Amino acid sequence: MTSSLRLRAGLVSIVLLAAFLGIWHLATRSSGTVAAMSPEYAKLMGLTATQGKSAMPGPLDVGAKLWEHLRRPFYDNGPNDKGLGIQLGFSIARVGTGYLLAVLVAIPLGFLIGMSPLLSKALDPFIQVLKPISPLAWMPLALYTIKDSSISAIFVIFICSIWPMLLNTVFGVASVRKEWINVARTLEVGTLRRAFTVILPAAAPTILTGMRISIGIAWLVIVAAEMLVGGTGIGYFVWNEWNNLSITNVIIAILLIGIVGMLLDQILARFTRMVTFPE
Amino acid sequence: MTDKFISIEGIAKRYPGAGGGTTAVFENLWLSMPRGEFCCVIGHSGCGKTTVLNILAGLDAPSEGAVIVDGQAISGTSLDRAVIFQSHALLPWRTVLGNVAYAVTSKWRSWDRAKVKEHAQTFIDLVGLTGSEHKRPSELSGGMKQRVGIARALSITPKIMLMDEPFSALDALTRGTLQDEVRRICLETGQTAFMITHDVDEAIYLADKIFLMTNGPGAVLAEVVENPLPKDRGRTDLHRHPLYYALRNHIVDFLVSRSKNFAAEKPDHDPRNVPVVLIGKPGLTIAADAKPEPPRETSWPGLSRPSTSS
Numbered sequence A: 001m002t003s004s005l006r007l008r009a010g011l012v013s014i015v016l017l018a019a020f021l022g023i024w025h026l027a028t029r030s031s032g033t034v035a036a037m038s039p040e041y042a043k044l045m046g047l048t049a050t051q052g053k054s055a056m057p058g059p060l061d062v063g064a065k066l067w068e069h070l071r072r073p074f075y076d077n078g079p080n081d082k083g084l085g086i087q088l089g090f091s092i093a094r095v096g097t098g099y100l101l102a103v104l105v106a107i108p109l110g111f112l113i114g115m116s117p118l119l120s121k122a123l124d125p126f127i128q129v130l131k132p133i134s135p136l137a138w139m140p141l142a143l144y145t146i147k148d149s150s151i152s153a154i155f156v157i158f159i160c161s162i163w164p165m166l167l168n169t170v171f172g173v174a175s176v177r178k179e180w181i182n183v184a185r186t187l188e189v190g191t192l193r194r195a196f197t198v199i200l201p202a203a204a205p206t207i208l209t210g211m212r213i214s215i216g217i218a219w220l221v222i223v224a225a226e227m228l229v230g231g232t233g234i235g236y237f238v239w240n241e242w243n244n245l246s247i248t249n250v251i252i253a254i255l256l257i258g259i260v261g262m263l264l265d266q267i268l269a270r271f272t273r274m275v276t277f278p279e
Numbered sequence B: 001m002t003d004k005f006i007s008i009e010g011i012a013k014r015y016p017g018a019g020g021g022t023t024a025v026f027e028n029l030w031l032s033m034p035r036g037e038f039c040c041v042i043g044h045s046g047c048g049k050t051t052v053l054n055i056l057a058g059l060d061a062p063s064e065g066a067v068i069v070d071g072q073a074i075s076g077t078s079l080d081r082a083v084i085f086q087s088h089a090l091l092p093w094r095t096v097l098g099n100v101a102y103a104v105t106s107k108w109r110s111w112d113r114a115k116v117k118e119h120a121q122t123f124i125d126l127v128g129l130t131g132s133e134h135k136r137p138s139e140l141s142g143g144m145k146q147r148v149g150i151a152r153a154l155s156i157t158p159k160i161m162l163m164d165e166p167f168s169a170l171d172a173l174t175r176g177t178l179q180d181e182v183r184r185i186c187l188e189t190g191q192t193a194f195m196i197t198h199d200v201d202e203a204i205y206l207a208d209k210i211f212l213m214t215n216g217p218g219a220v221l222a223e224v225v226e227n228p229l230p231k232d233r234g235r236t237d238l239h240r241h242p243l244y245y246a247l248r249n250h251i252v253d254f255l256v257s258r259s260k261n262f263a264a265e266k267p268d269h270d271p272r273n274v275p276v277v278l279i280g281k282p283g284l285t286i287a288a289d290a291k292p293e294p295p296r297e298t299s300w301p302g303l304s305r306p307s308t309s310s
Helices: A002-027 A039-044 A047-051 A059-071 A084-115 A117-130 A135-146 A149-174 A178-186 A191-229 A234-243 A247-275 B049-057 B096-107 B113-126 B142-155 B172-189 B200-206 B244-265 B285-289
Strands: B006-016 B022-033 B038-042 B064-069 B081-084 B160-164 B192-197 B209-213 B221-226 B276-278
Touching: A002 A059, A059 A247, A084 A117, A084 A149, A084 A191, A084 A234, A084 A247, A117 A149, A135 A149, A135 A191, A149 A191, A178 A191, A178 B081, A191 A234, A191 A247, A234 A247, B006 B049, B022 B049, B022 B209, B022 B221, B038 B049, B038 B200, B038 B244, B049 B064, B049 B081, B049 B160, B049 B192, B081 B142, B096 B113, B096 B142, B113 B142, B142 B172, B172 B200, B192 B200, B200 B244, B209 B244, B221 B244
Parallel strands: B038 B192, B038 B209, B081 B160, B160 B192, B221 B276
Antiparallel strands: B006 B022, B006 B064, B209 B221
């Protein structure tokens, strides 16, 4: 039953993909109207004007270009012409660094806040105000104080991924079942051991959920941040290719951003499953 | 009641009530238990039974008064007092063995892994869970989970076992088997046990002494009923004992009517000297009221022998 359901769902997915590609292909076919012009002038014009090709690349153009990129993912022809692998690598490295720093701050801090009702109440207004700030709003302040665009991007990732983790850790730690705490208390388990043997495993699924939300947000934000700071990264690549008017490359970048985002989410989902316990 | 292994001395529990005043769940509660005895507390919901147990466990502190266990006033929780929780409270990310071992390592920190495992295994075997050591709580039935709870409590060899309605969430059949197990273990090990229950038959089967509490707020310990049934009673022929119905009726009467009107009926009730009711013993009005049925086919070896109960 389940396998046949999966099979049917897969079939529907393939049909939908084929339909999408088909419509895309048809919609971007040559329009056929070609203005008469001298051959000298035609050389200056693009294929759109000379052969009536659609201004929007079709799936075949994108596919060909993607194949080209995949064959040489790590070439480096200077600042404005690097392989997609290199650009993605820069982005992932920034996200990884900012995210890891956020984990190191958010989880211990969340633990502390969650275990102390006083801190929880005292810090709540700050968190409530800081949380809804768009991470990009920090960018000028970061650039001004840090004076390094690459580190500023990492800072922006840090600041945007800290909130979901912090809030989920606080919530997870604060809502550990009273009876489990009581078990530890009746067994005279010390505070530190209780934190690691009862509270951490009990709150782990909630904490991991926060981490999963954070990685998603971090990946969303890096593209925008890199468009601002420039230099390297997939966000910069998108903006650079827009300036080059290479819509094909922009589409490829969009596709890859989606795939990497999905992979990051899947990795965190796997970790979440590892710490989730059935009740 | 000269041997006071556990002595609850004048405890009160008050909560801030509406309008600035305080509401007392109970005031000036005195209660004592000798070593090796199994005592049950019966009363309606809201009479503060669980609060008494939590205070005994050290999970809650009384607003007034003290609890003395084995000659020492308690402060906070202790490994001497094990709690079996109503909701079994197993750690779901640990296996059966892991749950019991957690308690064992908490008591004996220096023990190595093998010794902890061996010790935990003994108690898993004792509650009849051999073969399920590596299952997680989610794979166990309600009765098996509570068995793990019992094994965990016993594994730290406590001086007292505190049980808060441990079987109330179980079906009747499982409850019966677990009552048998608990009774067997307590008799074999001479465990002192304090149990809260709603179930009159459970109290009669398990307890040496039954504490009756009136309704809260302002609950008092009304009577201590000594269980007249012999120590080696069996669950299946419990109801054939000549004093069974007298005892049962006494408790049920208390729960149905007297628990409500106790304060009005007995204005001179002294909480320090709670009357002890000895059902079936001459000289007590309550025994005269009761008309026990003549014993039919009984299988009570305990009746012919001198009672082994203290």
